[in-house]
Amino acid sequence: MAGINIAIERMTQQKALTSIAAAYFYAALLVAGPWIFTILGIAGLSSTGCTTACDDLTLFRSVVIYNSLFALVVTSPLAFFSGRCVSDQLYAGVTRGAYFVFAAALGVFLLVVCATAVPFYLFAAEMDASVRFAAIQNAVLIGLSWLLIPFLGVIRAHLSLLVAFGINALLMIVLGRMLSEPSAGTLLGAFNASFAITDVILVGTLVRTFSTRVEVQWTLFRFPPEKWELPLAGFAYAVGIWADKVIMWYGAESGGLSVAGVLRTMPSYDTAMFWAQLTSIPVIAVAFVHVETQMSDLFGRFYGRLDQQASLRELSEVMQSLRTCVISSVATLFVALAIVATMTILLSFVFMTEFGLRPAYMSILRISLWAMAFHTSSMFCFVFLLYFDLRRQALLIVSTYAILNTALTLLILQWGQVYYGYGSLIAASATFVLAFSILLRELPWLHYHAFITNNTSL
Amino acid sequence: MPEFLAHTHDAVEADICLIVEGGYPYVLGGVASWMDALMRASPHVTFHIIAITISSQPKVRKFDIPANVVGILDIVLDVSPAGDRPAYKDRQHIEQGVRLLQEILSGNPDSCFTKLIDLTRGTGLAQAALLDSKPAWTAMEQVYQDLLVDGPLVDFFWTWRFLARSILSIITAPLPKARVFHAVSTGYAGLVGAYARHVTGRPYVVTEHGIYTNERRIELGVASWIFDSGANGFAVGEKPRQLRDVWLSAFTGFSRVSYALADVITTQYRANQNYQLVDGAPEHKLRIIPNGIDVDLYAGVKRCTEPHPPTVLMIGRIVPIKDTRTFIMATSLLRELVPDVVAILIGPEEEDPAYAAGCRSLVAQLGLEATVQFLGRVPDVKEYLARADVIALTSISEAQPIALLEAAATGLPAVTTDVGSCREIIEGFADDPVVGRGGFVVEACNPKATAEALATILLDDELRASMGQIMLRRIPNLYHKERIRHLYEELYSSLEPSARVETKPIRALGTAGRRSLLGKVWPVSKDRLFPARYALER
Numbered sequence: 001m002a003g004i005n006i007a008i009e010r011m012t013q014q015k016a017l018t019s020i021a022a023a024y025f026y027a028a029l030l031v032a033g034p035w036i037f038t039i040l041g042i043a044g045l046s047s048t049g050c051t052t053a054c055d056d057l058t059l060f061r062s063v064v065i066y067n068s069l070f071a072l073v074v075t076s077p078l079a080f081f082s083g084r085c086v087s088d089q090l091y092a093g094v095t096r097g098a099y100f101v102f103a104a105a106l107g108v109f110l111l112v113v114c115a116t117a118v119p120f121y122l123f124a125a126e127m128d129a130s131v132r133f134a135a136i137q138n139a140v141l142i143g144l145s146w147l148l149i150p151f152l153g154v155i156r157a158h159l160s161l162l163v164a165f166g167i168n169a170l171l172m173i174v175l176g177r178m179l180s181e182p183s184a185g186t187l188l189g190a191f192n193a194s195f196a197i198t199d200v201i202l203v204g205t206l207v208r209t210f211s212t213r214v215e216v217q218w219t220l221f222r223f224p225p226e227k228w229e230l231p232l233a234g235f236a237y238a239v240g241i242w243a244d245k246v247i248m249w250y251g252a253e254s255g256g257l258s259v260a261g262v263l264r265t266m267p268s269y270d271t272a273m274f275w276a277q278l279t280s281i282p283v284i285a286v287a288f289v290h291v292e293t294q295m296s297d298l299f300g301r302f303y304g305r306l307d308q309q310a311s312l313r314e315l316s317e318v319m320q321s322l323r324t325c326v327i328s329s330v331a332t333l334f335v336a337l338a339i340v341a342t343m344t345i346l347l348s349f350v351f352m353t354e355f356g357l358r359p360a361y362m363s364i365l366r367i368s369l370w371a372m373a374f375h376t377s378s379m380f381c382f383v384f385l386l387y388f389d390l391r392r393q394a395l396l397i398v399s400t401y402a403i404l405n406t407a408l409t410l411l412i413l414q415w416g417q418v419y420y421g422y423g424s425l426i427a428a429s430a431t432f433v434l435a436f437s438i439l440l441r442e443l444p445w446l447h448y449h450a451f452i453t454n455n456t457s458l
Numbered sequence: 459m460p461e462f463l464a465h466t467h468d469a470v471e472a473d474i475c476l477i478v479e480g481g482y483p484y485v486l487g488g489v490a491s492w493m494d495a496l497m498r499a500s501p502h503v504t505f506h507i508i509a510i511t512i513s514s515q516p517k518v519r520k521f522d523i524p525a526n527v528v529g530i531l532d533i534v535l536d537v538s539p540a541g542d543r544p545a546y547k548d549r550q551h552i553e554q555g556v557r558l559l560q561e562i563l564s565g566n567p568d569s570c571f572t573k574l575i576d577l578t579r580g581t582g583l584a585q586a587a588l589l590d591s592k593p594a595w596t597a598m599e600q601v602y603q604d605l606l607v608d609g610p611l612v613d614f615f616w617t618w619r620f621l622a623r624s625i626l627s628i629i630t631a632p633l634p635k636a637r638v639f640h641a642v643s644t645g646y647a648g649l650v651g652a653y654a655r656h657v658t659g660r661p662y663v664v665t666e667h668g669i670y671t672n673e674r675r676i677e678l679g680v681a682s683w684i685f686d687s688g689a690n691g692f693a694v695g696e697k698p699r700q701l702r703d704v705w706l707s708a709f710t711g712f713s714r715v716s717y718a719l720a721d722v723i724t725t726q727y728r729a730n731q732n733y734q735l736v737d738g739a740p741e742h743k744l745r746i747i748p749n750g751i752d753v754d755l756y757a758g759v760k761r762c763t764e765p766h767p768p769t770v771l772m773i774g775r776i777v778p779i780k781d782t783r784t785f786i787m788a789t790s791l792l793r794e795l796v797p798d799v800v801a802i803l804i805g806p807e808e809e810d811p812a813y814a815a816g817c818r819s820l821v822a823q824l825g826l827e828a829t830v831q832f833l834g835r836v837p838d839v840k841e842y843l844a845r846a847d848v849i850a851l852t853s854i855s856e857a858q859p860i861a862l863l864e865a866a867a868t869g870l871p872a873v874t875t876d877v878g879s880c881r882e883i884i885e886g887f888a889d890d891p892v893v894g895r896g897g898f899v900v901e902a903c904n905p906k907a908t909a910e911a912l913a914t915i916l917l918d919d920e921l922r923a924s925m926g927q928i929m930l931r932r933i934p935n936l937y938h939k940e941r942i943r944h945l946y947e948e949l950y951s952s953l954e955p956s957a958r959v960e961t962k963p964i965r966a967l968g969t970a971g972r973r974s975l976l977g978k979v980w981p982v983s984k985d986r987l988f989p990a991r992y993a994l995e996r
Contacts, residue, residue: 306611306612309612310610310611311611313608315611
């Protein structure tokens with residue numbers, strides 16, 4: 001990533017305001033482009049409006065939400081695993097195994113789809129046969145795109161990602177304009193068609209880079225025992241994000257929405273959480289442009305000085321800069337997120353209607369905005385720890401959040417509607433305290449980790 | 459039976475446990491041949507071998523194991539057991555362990571080695587605690603400040619890691635049962651001997667062929683993998699400490715440990731004893747036992763009387779320490795004085811192929827293709843000794859070269875550098891019953907002096923014959939293998955076990971890095987145990 005964020009950072013240093021704005025907009029697209037474009041697309045498709053087929057629209061949204069949940073939980077472990085595997089291979093100058101890694105990850109994903117999503121839609125959900133088929137197809141297409149994202153990230157094909165998801169969004173918006181009173185099957189068909197094109201573009205980029213030759217790499221099978229924490233961290237990360245929502249869907253006394261027999265959602269909670277998460281994107285973009293660039297630069301300096309036979313004193317100076325960079329970045333980003341959360345709370349009454357929020361949602365929105373500030377800050381700590389390859393510590397953070405979010409949401413759910421969202425807030429704040437503590441504890445040991453823990457020569 | 463001995467690989471107690479670093483039975487060379495001869499000379503004495511090696515070295519067995527060897531144990535220096543997982547309460551032990559390691563590697567070990575053995579055996583701490591833990595890292599940073607401040611950290615790290623891990627590997631090794639432990643050098647072999655002495659209470663003899671620290675000093679002096687730092691910049695007042703100093707201090711420390719715990723310290727000639735005294739060997743422990751050869755076998759070699767070109771023979775591995783290049787350059791100068799001279803090089807080239815290739819290319823550059831012959835290994839060296847007129851030895855370091863003794867036993871005069879006991883062999887010593895010189899001793903790395911000495915012998919038949927006669931008389935008198943066998947057997951039988959020091963048996967350390975059994979001997983190594991150039995990967 002270093003290459004592209006250096007280029008963006010240079011754009012931010014120009015004097016023209018338009019250039020600075022364009023830089024951050026581009027960075028935001030890079031860090032959250034697929035998500036933003038998918039949301040835009042869904043909004044476009046949903047904009048058909050409804051007079052008679054409103055249940056179909058709800059069913060369509062529910063299927064997409066469930067498939068997003070399913071895809072994140074299943075693909076995150078695979079993406080953490082395969083992304084690191086390919087990244088290590090590319091660092092070692094080996095590219096021939098990358099396509100095999102992707103094929104293996106895809107194979108595992110499809111197996112899980114067959115074992116879970118297929119019986120779920122065929123036997124548990126109550127829907128038409130065409131909708132069942134489209135829902136399964138939808139799960140595969142969303143999962144496929146999420147599996148492809150880390151691969152394209154590793155090869156720095158950011159533009160391909162933007163183009164693929166941009167076309168996706170555009171197609172959905174256009175189809176949304178063309179359709180009139182569409183059925184759930186039609187909406188899912190349109191969504192799937194757009195995602196199929198996206199996936200084709202992404203696969204095409206991958207093929208262009210690695211060729212279609214699948215060369216079996218047995219090292220892949222040796223990877224999990226060595227770095228078992230990575231897939232587990234991916235799983236815990238995904239579970240942590242969705243745990244409170246699923247509990248709310250099935251456990252909340254009021255505000256739930258049920259379609260197709262088993263598909264339950266809770267618009268008041270989901271919408272508030274969604275907007276809260278969306279507000280974090282500008283800060284993530286800033287982190288992407290400035291913090292990651294600085295980290296990459298300092299890491300390069302550290303290993304560069306190591307190659308130049310530097311003394312402990314010289315290396316300690318670089319490590320001190322790295323420590324300062326990390327601590328100040330986490331603190332600054334947290335303050336920035338807190339300011340964004342506060343501003344959004346203060347301004348939420350202004351754009352409430354436009355953004356689909358109702359007065360009843362506002363309490364949850366306020367809580368979820370603060371939860372977002374803590375959770376996103378924890379994730380910055382998580383990313384920093386992964387940057388230092390401190391996998392167990394990183395796993396501890398996401399696992400803590402997943403467990404606390406589940407337990408506290410379940411516990412506080414019983415206290416009634418007034419406390420909805422507090423479980424997530426307390427879990428996020430406690431996780432941030434833990435994550436920052438771990439970061440503070442490990443930062444003075446960066447030499448030790450570079451020489452002992454993460455030294456592949458040992 | 460002590461508990462730690464119950465864990466050894468072979469139940470049979472050997473009379474002698476011979477400890478060798480990077481040699482027998484896997485590498486050909488002077489010391490390995492000496493060991494083989496020693497064991498074959500005393501078939502009624504049983505031996506157990508401890509072979510010290512590193513994991514990355516090519517391993518091909520080069521010797522047939524004699525019937526009186528009851529077992530072979532490999533200690534792989536770069537593999538050591540993890541030991542117990544360190545807990546918070548172990549911090550002090552870890553700091554103490556690292557300090558003890560530092561003292562040993564600083565060249566002033568005193569009783570640190572035995573304290574370290576007791577610490578690891580008492581606590582179960584080993585590599586995981588003393589090298590891989592956070593407290594160990596902090597302690598290592600302090601060691602760095604003491605030993606190589608402002609030097610390259612990455613180089614110090616690997617040096618520390620290799621040396622410290624070697625010590626841990628040695629002091630956590632299982633020991634075979636033996637009545638006497640006999641290390642054939644100081645260094646790592648000497649450490650194993652000292653460890654065995656401390657743990658078992660059995661007698662320990664160390665024999666030095668060459669002086670270990672001197673040989674390492676020579677190797678370190680030319681080692682290209684050691685980075686000379688510019689730590690003091692343009693300041694010329696104070697010489698900065700270099701990485702090679704750390705290595706040298708460590709090897710000095712190993713020797714001091716070895717000398718301190720040995721019951722008897724032998725060497726092959728008087729000059730070496732001075733070095734041993736300087737390195738801290740107590741004078742009352744010192745003895746001289748020279749190398750022994752099969753004098754009857756070589757004395758029976760009939761010198762070639764048929765007309766043949768003047769022939770100079772050099773026997774030895776084609777490696778830098780033998781300074782084969784000087785021999786080739788001397789041959790070039792010699793050809794001007796003795797135009798029809800033939801120079802024959804016998805010895806393996808595979809140990810340092812780059813150096814051997816350089817020697818061959820030097821021969822081509824000097825136009826000596828018709829004069830110099832590289833024969834590699836030969837089935838019977840006596841055939842070449844019979845046809846030669848003089849043997850040359852241009853080594854920059856030697857102990858008591860067997861090849862020189864064997865050549866001298868056939869009545870061949872010699873031209874050698876002034877290294878090891880070459881002067882004693884050629885010129886005799888103060889109380890030598892055989893008076894006279896059997897050749898010339900010249901300065902090392904001096905092709906002109908070597909060529910002139912060789913020419914003097916080759917061009918003067920009478921001188922050559924008289925020098926040969928002196929050699930024929932001197933060798934049986936001092937270096938006959940029966941005499942030497944008797945000396946060693948007498949030494950072994952004179953040593954009595956002392957009361958064993960009570961130490962707790964080590965816990966949970968396993969035997970990683972060791973292999974043993976007689977039928978399937980693990981191959982070893984070259985005789986230098988420095989790590990290859992290393993790299994810290996991301």
